[in-house]
Amino acid sequence: RVRPLNSNEVSRTDNFSLEFPGEGQVTIETNGATRNFQFTGVFEPDATQEELFENCGITRLVDMALNGYACTALAFGQTGSGKTHTMTGPPHQFIDGNLTDQSMIGLIQRSFKYLYQQVKNSPENTVIRASYLEIYNEQVIDLLNPSHKRYLSVRWSKNKGFYVENLFSIECAAMDDLKAVLEEGMRNRTNGSHGLNENSSRSHSMLTVTIDSEAQDQDDENLYITKRGKLTFVDLAGNEKVRDTNSTGGTLSEANCINKSLLILGNCISHLGDSKRRQGHIPYRDSKLTKLLADSLGGNGVTLMIACVTPSSHNAGETLNTLRYASRAKKIKTKPVIKMDPREKLILSLKREVKVLRNENHYLRQQLEFPAKPKGQLQKENDEKFMTFMKEQERKDILYITESGLYEMLQEYMVENEALRTENSDHHSTKDRIRREQQGLYRENEKLMKRVEELERYIQVFFFALFGI
Ligand code: ADP
Ligand code: MG
Numbered sequence: 001r002v003r004p005l006n007s008n009e010v011s012r013t014d015n016f017s018l019e020f021p022g023e024g025q026v027t028i029e030t031n032g033a034t035r036n037f038q039f040t041g042v043f044e045p046d047a048t049q050e051e052l053f054e055n056c057g058i059t060r061l062v063d064m065a066l067n068g069y070a071c072t073a074l075a076f077g078q079t080g081s082g083k084t085h086t087m088t089g090p091p092h093q094f095i096d097g098n099l100t101d102q103s104m105i106g107l108i109q110r111s112f113k114y115l116y117q118q119v120k121n122s123p124e125n126t127v128i129r130a131s132y133l134e135i136y137n138e139q140v141i142d143l144l145n146p147s148h149k150r151y152l153s154v155r156w157s158k159n160k161g162f163y164v165e166n167l168f169s170i171e172c173a174a175m176d177d178l179k180a181v182l183e184e185g186m187r188n189r190t191n192g193s194h195g196l197n198e199n200s201s202r203s204h205s206m207l208t209v210t211i212d213s214e215a216q217d218q219d220d221e222n223l224y225i226t227k228r229g230k231l232t233f234v235d236l237a238g239n240e241k242v243r244d245t246n247s248t249g250g251t252l253s254e255a256n257c258i259n260k261s262l263l264i265l266g267n268c269i270s271h272l273g274d275s276k277r278r279q280g281h282i283p284y285r286d287s288k289l290t291k292l293l294a295d296s297l298g299g300n301g302v303t304l305m306i307a308c309v310t311p312s313s314h315n316a317g318e319t320l321n322t323l324r325y326a327s328r329a330k331k332i333k334t335k336p337v338i339k340m341d342p343r344e345k346l347i348l349s350l351k352r353e354v355k356v357l358r359n360e361n362h363y364l365r366q367q368l369e370f371p372a373k374p375k376g377q378l379q380k381e382n383d384e385k386f387m388t389f390m391k392e393q394e395r396k397d398i399l400y401i402t403e404s405g406l407y408e409m410l411q412e413y414m415v416e417n418e419a420l421r422t423e424n425s426d427h428h429s430t431k432d433r434i435r436r437e438q439q440g441l442y443r444e445n446e447k448l449m450k451r452v453e454e455l456e457r458y459i460q461v462f463f464f465a466l467f468g469i
Helices: 007-011 049-055 058-066 083-087 107-121 175-191 240-247 260-273 288-298 313-329 342-367 384-403 406-467
Strands: 018-022 025-030 033-038 070-077 125-136 139-142 154-157 161-164 204-216 224-235 302-308
Touching (some): 025 313, 049 058, 049 107, 058 070, 058 107, 058 204, 058 224, 058 302, 070 083, 070 288, 070 313, 083 107, 083 224, 083 302, 107 125, 107 175, 107 204, 125 175, 125 288, 154 288, 161 288, 175 204, 260 288, 260 313, 302 313
Parallel strands (some): 070 224, 070 302
Antiparallel strands (some): 125 139, 125 204, 204 224
16 A cells, blocks of 8 residues: 655655555665565555445455455555554544544454444354454554553464464443443553553554354254354564665674564565475564464465555655565465354254254155254154154065065075075185195105205215215
8 A cells, every 4th residue: 555645745845766566566666776566456546445445355354254264454654654544543543532534443443343234144153252462572462451561471372373362352242332342452552551752652452353153054943054254453662774784794692682573573464474394393483473374374364464655756666665564474385264262163063063963864765755854953753744744654665575575585585595605615624634634745856856856965975985076
């Protein structure tokens, strides 16, 4: 997304360094060289917040999250390029609480609205929860619980993957609850409980909405399928700091690392975007941010990355950097799968099996011209119709067998079988006899061989005594 030139850039009479040839292309001119990039979509400076929401694909991500997938929307770019504007709209709305121009609200609030609309129109039981955190200088801070002074730990478990321990998470029954989470977190982020002015441009914020839904099986009212989808909105720190770290060749020591997380994120993206290196080790564990984004980036989720840039020639170097980063990220391919815990998975597979068996049962009943069983009901002993039907069938079968001479036919088979069995047993005893005979012959052969060897030795001794050779 390319923001318009700001007043500062205009008064400095900066040139416009970008061109938009169409169909997702962006051309940038830096130091006399022109480079072309291809993206899924490009939002030019005059694109409104509404247009971005409608066309960036976020509604598809919300729908997927409702269906149990882990989806992430991520804003990336240098400080002042429009990440926060894109995600939430003007920050002052969260401080003074008034936003006169409602058309300025960002992707997050619009997604919330869409999410609750979809929930309202869906027959499923849905429980929405939210958490909001910030990663500053490799420390995780709970934005919903700022009075809690301790930094939170990132842990790993087999079922959950990476997660933040003791992170506050709140149930949001209505859209206003979710908006309150965003507002509270944004206020705490801007105020910065640790009192650092530059905090927001140097920190990453991550708002996670988990969506648990329980759906009734279409064919069976007694069957329920539960899924846990996730929708995460990430406003990343300004990436110009990363290049600063690189250019000074600084090591990644905690002291001089401006933003370790972002640097590692770049490494992970490079690995994941490279078809050869993708199979190898991806350094997710090297930073808190990449641990928490592991699933979004290379795992089972779907991620929308919005690269924010200024068109100003003054920042063309940074813009080129961002575009390169984004085009590398575009090469990443994930395999989205619905998230369920292993127990859930087993239950679901059993439910599917039951469904298949029910279909089979239904088919067989049709074949027998027996009335269909009501949906979701098990066969009961007191199903009178069924029992009389079975008795009737049994009687019919006996009649049928005797009437049609099947009984005689069966007897013939039995006699034939018996004959075959006797023949087989004869064969077996013949085989045994032959084997015994064979073994006798072997033994006799061995004896003869020994006799031959003995004779040879006698002849040798005889010749030696006679001729001395
Ligand atoms: P970042 O979060 O990337 O540091 P911001 O979102 O805070 O950047 O944007 C910096 C300034 O530019 C803000 O004053 C913001 O209102 C303005 N701005 C950013 N993008 C746009 C846009 N698309 N249209 C109008 N103003 C924008
Ligand atoms: Mg910002």
